[in-house]
Amino acid sequence: MNGIPIEHGLLLATLLFCLGLLGVLVRRNIIFVLMSMEIMFNAVGLAFITGGSRWLQADGQIMFMLVLTLAAAEVAVGLALVLQLYKRFKTLDLDVLSKLNG
Amino acid sequence: MLKLLWLVPSLPLVGFVLLVFGRLPRKLAACVGVGSIGLAALMTLLIALPFLSLPAEEQVYRQLLWQWFSVAELNVGFTLYLDPLSLVMMGIITGIGFLIHLYSVGYMADDVAFNRFFSYMNLFVAAMLLLVLGDNLVVLYLGWEGVGLCSYLLIGFWYDKPENGYAARKAFIVTRIGDTSMALGLFFIFMHLETLDIQAITQQATALWLPGSWLPVLAAALLLGGALGKSAQLPLQTWLPDAMAGPTPISALIHAATMVTAGVYLIARMHELFLLAPQVMVVIAVIGAATLLISGFTALTQTDIKRILAFSTMSQLGYMFLALGVGAWSAAIFHLMTHAFFKALLFLAAGAVIISVHHEQNIFKMGGLRKRLPLSFWCFMIGGLALVALPLTSGYFSKHEILLATAAFEHSGQWLWLAGVFGALITGIYTFRLIFIVFFGEEKGDAQESFGMVIRLPLLVLCGLSLLGGWIPLPFAQLFPALPASHGSSVMNWVTTLVPVAGIVIAYLCFYKRSAVLERLSQARSGQLLQRFWFHGWGFDWFYELFIVTPFMCLVDINKNDVVDGFYRLLAWFARLLYRLLSFTQTGRVRWYAAVIVLGVVGFVGLGVMR
Numbered sequence: 123m124n125g126i127p128i129e130h131g132l133l134l135a136t137l138l139f140c141l142g143l144l145g146v147l148v149r150r151n152i153i154f155v156l157m158s159m160e161i162m163f164n165a166v167g168l169a170f171i172t173g174g175s176r177w178l179q180a181d182g183q184i185m186f187m188l189v190l191t192l193a194a195a196e197v198a199v200g201l202a203l204v205l206q207l208y209k210r211f212k213t214l215d216l217d218v219l220s221k222l223n224g
Numbered sequence: 225m226l227k228l229l230w231l232v233p234s235l236p237l238v239g240f241v242l243l244v245f246g247r248l249p250r251k252l253a254a255c256v257g258v259g260s261i262g263l264a265a266l267m268t269l270l271i272a273l274p275f276l277s278l279p280a281e282e283q284v285y286r287q288l289l290w291q292w293f294s295v296a297e298l299n300v301g302f303t304l305y306l307d308p309l310s311l312v313m314m315g316i317i318t319g320i321g322f323l324i325h326l327y328s329v330g331y332m333a334d335d336v337a338f339n340r341f342f343s344y345m346n347l348f349v350a351a352m353l354l355l356v357l358g359d360n361l362v363v364l365y366l367g368w369e370g371v372g373l374c375s376y377l378l379i380g381f382w383y384d385k386p387e388n389g390y391a392a393r394k395a396f397i398v399t400r401i402g403d404t405s406m407a408l409g410l411f412f413i414f415m416h417l418e419t420l421d422i423q424a425i426t427q428q429a430t431a432l433w434l435p436g437s438w439l440p441v442l443a444a445a446l447l448l449g450g451a452l453g454k455s456a457q458l459p460l461q462t463w464l465p466d467a468m469a470g471p472t473p474i475s476a477l478i479h480a481a482t483m484v485t486a487g488v489y490l491i492a493r494m495h496e497l498f499l500l501a502p503q504v505m506v507v508i509a510v511i512g513a514a515t516l517l518i519s520g521f522t523a524l525t526q527t528d529i530k531r532i533l534a535f536s537t538m539s540q541l542g543y544m545f546l547a548l549g550v551g552a553w554s555a556a557i558f559h560l561m562t563h564a565f566f567k568a569l570l571f572l573a574a575g576a577v578i579i580s581v582h583h584e585q586n587i588f589k590m591g592g593l594r595k596r597l598p599l600s601f602w603c604f605m606i607g608g609l610a611l612v613a614l615p616l617t618s619g620y621f622s623k624h625e626i627l628l629a630t631a632a633f634e635h636s637g638q639w640l641w642l643a644g645v646f647g648a649l650i651t652g653i654y655t656f657r658l659i660f661i662v663f664f665g666e667e668k669g670d671a672q673e674s675f676g677m678v679i680r681l682p683l684l685v686l687c688g689l690s691l692l693g694g695w696i697p698l699p700f701a702q703l704f705p706a707l708p709a710s711h712g713s714s715v716m717n718w719v720t721t722l723v724p725v726a727g728i729v730i731a732y733l734c735f736y737k738r739s740a741v742l743e744r745l746s747q748a749r750s751g752q753l754l755q756r757f758w759f760h761g762w763g764f765d766w767f768y769e770l771f772i773v774t775p776f777m778c779l780v781d782i783n784k785n786d787v788v789d790g791f792y793r794l795l796a797w798f799a800r801l802l803y804r805l806l807s808f809t810q811t812g813r814v815r816w817y818a819a820v821i822v823l824g825v826v827g828f829v830g831l832g833v834m835r
Contacts (some may be wrong), residue, residue, distance in 0.1 A: 146818050155814075216814050223812030 131172030138165035233353035236798030243343035248360035257342030305359035323682035348374035402453015409446030440500035472575030509549025518544025520650035552629035559622035566610035573603035592667030613672035621694030652727015
């Protein structure tokens with residue numbers, strides 16, 4: 123197989139994952155946090171596909187389909203929650219929305 | 225017919241269940257309440273007739289209902305035991321109980337808690353029957369505690385008044401002291417004889433134990449403790465006068481005629497054990513004599529009509545204990561029976577007086593009621609004459625027998641006899657003090673007698689029994705060892721007979737003629753002190769308050785925060801500390817959670833990689 127070497131694919135996936143993680147950790151706006159999570163999902167998906175193409179197996183792509191479905195469901199629920207939160211608190215700042223502390 | 229024995233305690237129990245769960249209308253409740261006892265009385269009669277026609281040696285019947293429990297070598301059957309003693313007790317309980325139930329229908333007619341009253345009464349009769357029919361001490365103890373419970377419930381029947389609740393608790397707790405002693409006695413007997421069957425105990429005790437050795441003495445003393453509590457004898461007598469807080473029929477049934485005689489029954493039932501402990505017998509006799517004197521003096525100064533009768537009950541129970549102590553078992557049971565007749569009569573008549581004078585109980589606020597309340601007057605007169613043991617009334621036969629047996633007792637019998645005779649004199653004085661003050665003298669108030677048959681009939685029947693009950697022969701020839709033929713001198717005989725009359729004459733002089741001697745005595749300072757001392761029951765309540773209740777309450781106060789609770793409080797504190805620590809991690813910040821998760825994952829994955 124003389125395409126892109128697996129190391130490159132995995133490196134890109136790792137970079138993307140870390141970027142997404144960084145976004146989740148530093149962003150205060152919920153929308154951006156959700157977007158960062160999407161990036162993390164896709165990084166994981168990329169890792170699956172890279173692995174699948176390396177070993178010539180369809181499992182990687184199937185797992186990617188699963189991740190996509192999961193992401194779609196997550197967005198549906200997450201955005202609905204975001205709407206409700208905004209209606210109630212008039213803000214999307216995660217540090218302000220900390221009513222569930224112990 | 226004997227097979228029907230199980231029905232006798234069951235009928236009142238069924239009545240109790242129906243009354244508690246049935247929500248019966250008032251008329252039907254009265255029918256069930258009285259009917260169940262009436263049927264039980266009828267059953268008793270049906271059983272008594274064939275039973276008494278048996279030859280004297282065969283007058284024993286045992287009925288095993290079911291095996292109650294069986295642990296290691298302890299086998300307790302739910303067994304009923306019928307012999308002449310339990311038959312007589314059964315007759316008294318169902319017969320007098322029926323009359324008092326009938327009377328209660330009239331007496332309690334206006335009470336809101338009519339059904340509750342009859343349910344308690346039925347439960348009481350059931351428990352009392354179990355007590356006297358139990359073949360082993362466990363069944364007897366079940367009935368014993370059952371009557372204690374009913375006594376508590378009925379003293380506190382009008383529970384909306386706090387002092388009634390106080391009296392009920394006092395009765396319960398004081399008798400509990402005796403009951404604890406009795407329970408210890410049961411354990412002790414089982415430990416040494418490995419049985420709790422009454423007949424087996426008496427057989428084994430006579431076979432194994434030496435008379436006067438410490439084993440039977442301790443066993444008898446522990447049982448005696450229970451009897452003292454239940455029968456209101458020194459030093460556990462203080463609950464009985466306060467028990468008069470309940471409705472008057474209760475006082476008649478429980479606190480005069482039946483329950484308080486349970487102690488007498490217990491000792492008579494276990495008499496062979498007590499015969500092995502002559503020291504305890506002497507103690508019983510002395511306690512009986514002391515109680516009859518102390519409560520007699522107290523009765524002299526009381527002003528509440530029911531309290532006078534209560535103290536006289538204690539005094540008469542003292543006579544029964546005196547008889548038990550000197551070994552005159554059948555005389556004790558005989559006095560128990562006649563006392564049940566005339567004391568029930570006196571209490572029911574007192575109830576009739578109390579209704580007629582609009583619930584006044586102070587005798588000095590009554591007076592001249594003889595013409596206004598002829599029925600109550602005659603009932604009181606007959607009951608009073610039987611109580612003071614005027615010749616040919618029922619009380620005379622039994623008390624005379626007791627006093628003659630006492631005189632023949634080898635351990636200072638003369639002194640005990642003297643105490644008994646002096647007690648009889650006092651009985652005459654306080655009884656006729658009551659009668660002269662209430663029924664003679666100037667008329668006070670507008671008392672009216674308007675009773676239905678349900679009140680008149682029991683009173684009339686009890687009048688008849690009080691007059692003629694002394695002629696009832698008791699079938700105890702085989703049961704109790706015969707006394708040595710009494711060799712009371714004819715002087716003693718005459719003194720015993722005439723002392724009550726002297727008492728009546730003294731009462732006549734003091735309270736009818738109002739002689740000046742009494743005035744002067746009660747004016748003098750020492751006389752007043754003595755009167756206060758007697759009025760408060762010789763200071764027993766004060767003494768117990770000072771030396772038992774107060775120190776106990778102090779201890780309770782000190783240990784209000786239970787020492788043992790400290791350990792559990794420490795546990796709770798520790799748990800709360802952990803909770804505080806953990807709750808710090810719950811900041812409510814999602815980004816913080818995410819970071820912690822990442823850190824954790826990195827940490828664990830790192831750990832896995834390192835290994």
